[in-house]
Amino acid sequence: MAKEKPVKLTRLELEIMGAVWTLGSGSVREIREQLPEEKRPAYTTVQTIIYRLEEKGAVRRVKKIGNAHIFEAVVTRKAAHNHLIDELLHVFGGSPRSLMAQLVETGQLTLRDIRELEGTLAKLQANKTTTTADNSLKNKSGRGSKRRQGDAK
Amino acid sequence: MAKEKPVKLTRLELEIMGAVWTLGSGSVREIREQLPEEKRPAYTTVQTIIYRLEEKGAVRRVKKIGNAHIFEAVVTRKAAHNHLIDELLHVFGGSPRSLMAQLVETGQLTLRDIRELEGTLAKLQANKTTTTADNSLKNKSGRGSKRRQGDAK
DNA sequence: ACACTCCAACCACAGTTGTAGTAGGTTCAA
DNA sequence: TTGAACCTACTACAACTGTGGTTGGAGTGT
Numbered sequence: 001m002a003k004e005k006p007v008k009l010t011r012l013e014l015e016i017m018g019a020v021w022t023l024g025s026g027s028v029r030e031i032r033e034q035l036p037e038e039k040r041p042a043y044t045t046v047q048t049i050i051y052r053l054e055e056k057g058a059v060r061r062v063k064k065i066g067n068a069h070i071f072e073a074v075v076t077r078k079a080a081h082n083h084l085i086d087e088l089l090h091v092f093g094g095s096p097r098s099l100m101a102q103l104v105e106t107g108q109l110t111l112r113d114i115r116e117l118e119g120t121l122a123k124l125q126a127n128k129t130t131t132t133a134d135n136s137l138k139n140k141s142g143r144g145s146k147r148r149q150g151d152a153k
Numbered sequence: 154m155a156k157e158k159p160v161k162l163t164r165l166e167l168e169i170m171g172a173v174w175t176l177g178s179g180s181v182r183e184i185r186e187q188l189p190e191e192k193r194p195a196y197t198t199v200q201t202i203i204y205r206l207e208e209k210g211a212v213r214r215v216k217k218i219g220n221a222h223i224f225e226a227v228v229t230r231k232a233a234h235n236h237l238i239d240e241l242l243h244v245f246g247g248s249p250r251s252l253m254a255q256l257v258e259t260g261q262l263t264l265r266d267i268r269e270l271e272g273t274l275a276k277l278q279a280n281k282t283t284t285t286a287d288n289s290l291k292n293k294s295g296r297g298s299k300r301r302q303g304d305a306k
Numbered sequence: 307a308c309a310c311t312c313c314a315a316c317c318a319c320a321g322t323t324g325t326a327g328t329a330g331g332t333t334c335a336a
Numbered sequence: 337t338t339g340a341a342c343c344t345a346c347t348a349c350a351a352c353t354g355t356g357g358t359t360g361g362a363g364t365g366t
Contacts, residue, residue: 010323014244028343045325047344052323067332067343081245081255088241089261091167092234096262100253100270102234108242109249111274117253118267165354181313198355200314205353220313220362 006083007058007075015039016049017073017080020059025072027065159236160211160228168192169202170226170233173212178225180218 009017019034020026026034032046041049050071053059058075092099103109162170172187173179179187185199194202203224206212211228245252256262 012324018244041324042326043343044327048325049323051345066334069344078255082259084241084244085252085255085259085261088237091171091237096256097266097270099238100262100266102231102238103249104270104274106235106238108238109253111271113250113253114267114271114274117250117257118264118271121257121264121267163353194354195356196313197357201355202353204315222314 007056007080008083009053009056009058009075009080012041013049013053013056013058014080016046017053017058017075017077020071020073021077025062025070027068027070029068031071160209160233161236162206162209162211162228162233165194166202166206166209166211167233169199170206170211170228170230173224173226174230178215178223180221180223182221184224 015035016031019031023030023034028047028050029043031050032040032043035041035046050059054061054071058073058080059071060074061069062072063070089096089099100109104111104114168188169184172184176183176187181196181200181203184203185193185196188194188199203212207214207224211226211233212224213227214222215225216223242249242252253262257264257267
């Protein structure tokens with residue numbers, strides 16, 4: 001259920017969603033200020049993108065403070081990232097292996113990284129197995145990391 | 154030297170470059186037929202994209218057979234893929250680790266895959282060490298693992 | 307020499323993206 | 337009650353993308 005159509009995000013939209021995800025929620029201005037100043041578009045540019053994101057269903061207005069609307073993300077960071085990965089994987093012929101291989105080949109991923117990951121994963125898996133006696137590698141439940149919106153302008 | 158500016162490729166352009174990479178070289182028609190028929194645009198569409206790719210310097214005309222131009226890739230598959238990875242990594246905050254983590258989390262990468270990769274890599278590295286007595290994870294020189302493009306359609 | 311088939315070159319066009327300006331309400335401090 | 341400082345809704349627009357039509361020239365079998 002809940003087909004959650006992919007919601008295709010463009011580069012700039014992603015950039016802005018990044019700010020929204022980090023903020024938790026905020027006004028257009030707050031979201032804009034969250035962006036690194038080197039790449040901080042005009043206020044109205046950010047506003048436009050937010051409107052588009054709203055149309056796409058990636059964010060929504062949750063309330064109004066003064067005359068300013070407060071937005072929050074509807075699409076989770078994880079979901080968005082996942083979509084990106086799928087796209088990349090598609091280009092790589094669907095194989096995560098070749099992707100990994102290239103990461104290694106270009107030195108962006110070291111043997112040490114892999115071992116570390118392996119360790120963590122092995123541990124995690126063992127743990128899960130003892131608690132659930134079964135681990136369907138397909139779980140998508142979004143636990144934790146919910147809010148973090150403190151901000152006093 | 155040879156700065157090789159990134160050459161940004163769009164989705165369709167990538168699709169077509171994929172055909173060119175697989176073919177090695179070919180005419181517009183051949184390239185088009187290389188595409189899976191479900192997603193095979195009109196002849197002129199492919200032609201247009203190839204022209205654009207040519208302008209971008211991603212492909213070039215190598216010769217002419219009859220009155221047809223034969224194109225071949227200038228940008229390598231690896232270079233293009235690498236660029237894509239970098240972009241994705243940027244979104245992931247530059248960390249390949251989190252990318253990997255998510256691959257694992259969604260079950261697209263299993264513990265087995267990782268172990269296998271680790272094994273291969275360890276072996277490869279050991280090997281390299283014995284032959285060069287030094288491996289700076291930063292080398293970009295094109296040693297080994299050059300081609301591997303056999304694939305009979 | 308024709309009729310066909312295949313190409314190359316252009317041209318067109320709507321939809322998407324990145325960027326931002328304008329006009330006119332709201333708020334709030336004086 | 338006024339004006340500065342903010343906001344929201346719109347509008348604009350050029351570049352980029354995906355798609356494909358049109359025209360006219362090149363090759364080739366008969």
